[in-house]
Amino acid sequence: MSVPSYWREMPQRYRLEAARCLNCGKISFPPRKICPSCKERSFETVQLEREGKLLTFTIIRVAPSVFTDQVPYAIGIVELKQNVRILCQIVDCRLDEIKSGMPVSIEFRRVSEDGEAGVIHYGYKAVPKDH
């Protein structure tokens, strides 16, 4: 039985793999082909830490149509230990519990489902740690 490609790609995405530039050491996530700092094209794969802190966030009350059933929700910028920043939704807590600087961990979750086609989209979400 053949495995759909999105399942095969999942473990890689789930492990939070990023690319570290072999010239200047900058970590790009998602991985890129050319380093944004020094234009180098050689990278090594590194695994990002799941733990980070919420730098800043915003509450979305008017959303693009596919997300209207989810408003209001919060999105924020999470800084991981390797100085990598990820923009993602903050889940599993009340909106009034969200604070800048709070520790969060990054999880790979289902984001949305495309109606009848049944296509499920996945993405990273930030989950408060002491919750």
Ligand SMILES: [Zn+2]
């Ligand atoms: Zn570089």
